Amino acid sequence: MKPGCTILIAGSRQGLGRALAEYYAERGHNVFGLSRRESDLVHPRYQHICADVTQEGSVQEAFAKINRATTSLEVLIFSAGLKATSYALLTPQSQAAHMLNTNLLGAFTVTCHAVRQMKRNRFGRLIYFSSIAVPLGGAGSVMYGASKAGLEQMAFAMSREFARDNITFNALGISIYPSAMVEELGEKALAETRAALVKPEMLQLDEVASAIDFFASEAARQITGQTLYFGGVR
Amino acid sequence: MGEDILGMVYTALDESDAQSLNGAPVEKTPEAPLLGSDKGVDSLTIVNLVVAIEEQIQKRMGKTVVLVDEDSMALQEHPFRTVGTLAAYVEKVIHKHR
Numbered sequence: 001m002k003p004g005c006t007i008l009i010a011g012s013r014q015g016l017g018r019a020l021a022e023y024y025a026e027r028g029h030n031v032f033g034l035s036r037r038e039s040d041l042v043h044p045r046y047q048h049i050c051a052d053v054t055q056e057g058s059v060q061e062a063f064a065k066i067n068r069a070t071t072s073l074e075v076l077i078f079s080a081g082l083k084a085t086s087y088a089l090l091t092p093q094s095q096a097a098h099m100l101n102t103n104l105l106g107a108f109t110v111t112c113h114a115v116r117q118m119k120r121n122r123f124g125r126l127i128y129f130s131s132i133a134v135p136l137g138g139a140g141s142v143m144y145g146a147s148k149a150g151l152e153q154m155a156f157a158m159s160r161e162f163a164r165d166n167i168t169f170n171a172l173g174i175s176i177y178p179s180a181m182v183e184e185l186g187e188k189a190l191a192e193t194r195a196a197l198v199k200p201e202m203l204q205l206d207e208v209a210s211a212i213d214f215f216a217s218e219a220a221r222q223i224t225g226q227t228l229y230f231g232g233v234r
Numbered sequence: 235m236g237e238d239i240l241g242m243v244y245t246a247l248d249e250s251d252a253q254s255l256n257g258a259p260v261e262k263t264p265e266a267p268l269l270g271s272d273k274g275v276d277s278l279t280i281v282n283l284v285v286a287i288e289e290q291i292q293k294r295m296g297k298t299v300v301l302v303d304e305d306s307m308a309l310q311e312h313p314f315r316t317v318g319t320l321a322a323y324v325e326k327v328i329h330k331h332r
Contacts, residue, residue: 056303064298113300119285161278164253 001216003028006072010034010053010110011080012041015179016129019205020077020212021046032066032073034110035080053080053106054098063113072121075216076114078107078128081147083181085140085189096143103147108154115158115167124167125216128155132175135233136196140189152227159225168224170215175231177203198232239328240264242294243321246286253282264318271315280314287324297331 007024011017012033018041025031025045032047033039039048047069051062066073081103084095107128118124130152133145155169162169175197176182182190194200211228214220244262251259260266260275267274268283275283284301291299306313306323313323 060298060300067292067298116285116288119282120289161281 001029001075001213002218005029005074005216006032006070007075007077008032008034008066008073008110008114009077009079010106011078012048013037013039015079015181016174016177016205016208017077017079020079020209023205023209030070032069034062053110054101056109059109059113063116067117071117073114073117074121074123074125075212076110076124076126077212078110078126078151080106080110081129083144083184085185086143087140088142091143099143100147100150103144104150104154107151111154111158111169115162115165118167119162119165122166124162124165125220126155126158126167126169127212127215128152128169128171130171130173130227130229132173132193132197132229132231132233134173134227135229136193138193138196155227156225163224166221168215168221170224171227172208172211172215173227173229173231173233174208175199175203175229175233176201177208196233200231203230239325240318240321242290243287243317243324246283246290247317249286249289250279250282254279260317262317264316264321266317268316268320269314270312283320287320291324291328295328297328299327299331301327 007029009017009021009031012021013035021031021033021041022043025043030045032049034049034051036050036052038050041048049062049065052058082099084099111126114126115124128151130148133141134149134152137145152171155171158169176193215223247260247262269280288299288301291297311319313319
């Protein structure tokens with residue numbers, strides 16, 4: 001990633017999104033963060049905006065603030081997402097819909113607003129967090145995996161629509177990153193996931209950041225519509 | 235319809251034409267067809283045009299608007315039929331944000 005980039009992280013209040021917001025602000029980038037609630041991250045190069053990605057009006061208001069603050073949004077990292085381990089027949093329809101609304105529709109809404117600036121500037125790098133749940137297809141991850149597979153397909157199709165604008169859309173298939181999501185999995189499910197991976201170690205922040213830096217670089221202009229999985233699965 | 239709105243759409247047409255790799259430039263008259271006609275433009279040109287108009291509104295009026303939303307899609311007459319219908323629609327959107 002070039003120095004002094006303007007980055008928007010959706011889902012920056014906790015977990016990987018929060019860690020990345022601090023990581024990039026510390027390295028001299030200008031970071032905007034979105035989440036429903038306030039963030040505890042205080043940094044001169046970090047600006048937090050409360051927004052609900054499932055509500056178009058809320059996202060629109062957030063982008064009105066971003067557009068007033070900058071005209072050079074270069075990178076979007078979509079980290080917002082819900083994870084609920086739940087077997088299909090034990091999943092209420094409302095829970096399934098909420099997951100799709102946040103993980104997939106939320107990404108679509110934020111993307112549509114972000115690419116407007118990027119299109120004008122003829123530069124944009126959009127990076128989505130997918131999951132190894134897509135290739136592994138584990139029991140209990142039906143709607144989570146479906147939402148992430150949808151995200152990958154969205155990135156692929158968007159890459160075609162904006163190919164002429166030097167805007168790329170890629171996804172990272174996160175394996176196991178130490179966060180509340182992993183804690184919620186439980187020991188047994190975590191052990192099963194580890195057993196299915198070629199590389200079962202917990203991901204480190206700099207490992208994820210190095211993949212983001214690659215996708216976000218100018219040199220990766222011809223890498224688009226791709227998903228890069230951690231953990232040795234595909 | 236205000237002349238300035240039509241002028242703004244014409245400026246946006248220049249910008250979207252500059253980005254277009256193929257196809258003839260859209261004629262700058264209210265009757266010039268956009269979508270839904272053999273003589274019209276392709277959907278990607280409309281995408282460029284939408285972004286260019288939103289940018290013009292931002293530059294000239296300091297307003298952040300989104301042209302394509304539930305309301306525009308629910309209209310009986312598609313706002314992107316001609317340059318004139320588009321300009322009339324843009325005027326409505328701007329009025330809504332006053």
